[in-house]
Amino acid sequence: MKRYFRSIPCLLLFLALGLAGCWDDTTNVGTLQFKNPVNIPPLLEPTIDNAGTKRFTLTMQSGTTEFFKGKDTPTWGINGSYLGPTIRVSRGDQVSFEVNNNLKETSTLHWHGMRLPAEMDGGPHQMIEAGETWKPHWTIDQPAATTWYHPHLHEKTALHVYRGIAGLFLIEDEESTKLPSDYGVDDIPIIIQDKLFQGNGSLSEKVNLEPFGLLGNQILINGTHDPYLKVTSSQIRFRLLNGSNARGYTIGFSDNRTFRLIGNDAGLLPEPVSIERLLLSPGERAEIVIEFKPGEETILRSFKGGDGILNGEFELIKIIADQQLANSPPLPKQITKEPPIEVPGQATERKFRLTTESKINGKKMDMYRIDQVIPAGSREIWVITNNGWDHNFHIHDAAFTILDKNGKAPPVYERGRKDTVFIPKGTTVRLAVDFGSYPDPDTPYMYHCHLLYHEDSGMMGQFVIVEPGTESQVSRQLPEGENDHGH
Structure with a gap:
């Protein structure tokens, strides 16, 4: 089967086979000099x-x-x-x-x-x-x-x-500053992006992998190709961001070392969790802490896994520890006292269905249609079923915890506060969602797939936050020509 599906017959065959995602065998493993x-x-x-x-x-x-x-x-x-x-x-x-x-x-x-x-x-x-x-x-x-x-x-x-x-x-x-917090020294941003370059060095902007958009064969870290990082402390905090349009990364290290997860998209974890792998789909973030010994080297990389397109195999960046390292204080046993997101017993439940046509509940995005009306400060259960390609789901002005995926507890790396969740084909995820407290019946927020080609193709809905008890008074239609600019 071809790696790229550019023709309608290939796409129909792919649909008929019912695969969860396209396999992309592009890799840079063994090709970088980390220079x-x-x-x-x-x-x-x-x-x-x-x-x-x-x-x-x-x-x-x-x-x-x-x-x-x-x-x-x-x-x-x-x-x-x-x-x-x-x-x-x-x-x-x-x-x-x-x-x-x-x-x-x-x-x-x-x-x-x-x-x-x-x-x-x-x-x-x-x-x-x-x-x-x-x-x-x-x-x-x-x-x-x-x-x-x-x-x-x-x-x-x-x-x-x-x-x-x-x-x-x-x-x-006050809690986060007890962690490694010297920006650029022991608190390091890691923005991961894939790019497709043409021979003259320009970026190709042509969709090359239907139905996901543009996938690159080169990786940039913070805008650097073929990168390395020298560290001078015994513990380093990485703030990982998947800033790619569609590609996912199963994060780990070339020597399979254990590292500690300390935060997800929407906040810190109650306590550090030791893991060897975590999956980041587009838009997701994670905070991890890695221990280093003087003089050692390792490579942060993405490993190929079982979720189709969202597992590219790439070397991302080499980390080189200095011969003398400053001793970092131990991580706190309790990182944050922020309480978990819990929903009341009679919480509103909303259901969403994702499909291959970049639709949510059978509809494509309409700038003038309000799809959901939510009382300010509410906590609800959102049930999202993916009957289409691999997708993920992001909610604006909200934080959530994953209650379950297909009835089972989520992987340990997904159990913190989040705002974006990966939902492979055939998966139903239940979220406990904490909404904001800024009522405005005339200006919507978004919820959407954060695979950006899907979002641009219409896989997005709109909701407004209103004063509790006024939900029935809200118009589901925004006037055309108004509310298009926020100047």
């Missing part, structure tokens, strides 16, 4: 006004980036030619942004994993026209977590993210 020091995105320092608000400026722009020596690749970035700076704030901070669009086309900037008012969310309704500035502001009111930002323009998210607009948004609190 380039990995880029560490700089921390963006805010200005602080008289009211104590932290103010940040982000400029979306085009440029060129030299991923390969002597070849300039046209790219997009924020405050630079590729990717964006890391933003770091603390719980309770008031923040304000000036997001300048210096691109030649409309885009948006979404704060993935952030709990905030809908009009500040940066989804498809908060469009920023070329040459214009968007000024969102809110109060950071959620537990410590590794969140991120990226464009979310309807039908163009995949392309805008692929070109390079993405960055980390770190939230700290």
Whole structure:
């Protein structure tokens, strides 16, 4: 069977066979020299006004980036030619942004994993026209977590993210700072992306693997190809982000060492969990801590597994420990006291069905249709059944825990607070979802597959958060021509 399904007959055959995902045998194992020091995105320092608000400026722009020596690749970035700076704030901070669009086309900037008012969310309704500035502001009111930002323009998210607009948004609190927290030293961002380069160094933007979109055969870590990292402490915290459009990674190390998981998408775990592998689908994050001995080397890599397209086999980055390492303090036995997400006995249950046609409950995304109306501050059970290709599922302004997958407890690496979940074909997942407390019946949030080609093809729905008891008063139709811009 061919690796790539470009024709209708091949696609029909593939459907008839009922496979969970396309197998992609692309690999870079054994081909890298690990010759380039990995880029560490700089921390963006805010200005602080008289009211104590932290103010940040982000400029979306085009440029060129030299991923390969002597070849300039046209790219997009924020405050630079590729990717964006890391933003770091603390719980309770008031923040304000000036997001300048210096691109030649409309885009948006979404704060993935952030709990905030809908009009500040940066989804498809908060469009920023070329040459214009968007000024969102809110109060950071959620537990410590590794969140991120990226464009979310309807039908163009995949392309805008692929070109390079993405960055980390770190939230700290009193508990998280007891962990390795010296950014760039023992607290290291690891943004994993796959790219498909053409001979002249430019990025191919052509879909090459239906029905998943564009899969690359080269891996970038923080925008660095063929990277290595030198570490100087005995314990290193990696903040892992799968920033790819469709490819998944089963994370582990070349020497099969055990590492400790300390956080998922939406926050820290109650206590460290020792594991050897974890799967990250697009948009998911994980925080891990690895112990090193002086002078040793290992390779962070992705291992091939049993879930089709979401398990590429790649070497990601070599880690080289210095001959003398600073002794790190032991990890706390209890990382966070944040209580688990539990739902009341009579919680509302909502059901969602995912299909091969990029539909949710038989419908494609409609910018003017409200699909769900949710009372502010509620906790619900969402039951999502995947009858289609491999998918995952992300909910804006929400955190959840996975109750079960096909009636069984989720893998240990998925038992923390999350906002994105991988759902292979034939899987039903039940989520205990904690929703936000910013009522706005006129401005929707999104829920969608975070395989970006699926999202752009219509696999997305909209919900509004309203004052409890007013659900029946909310119109399920937004006026056309209104609420399309968040300026």
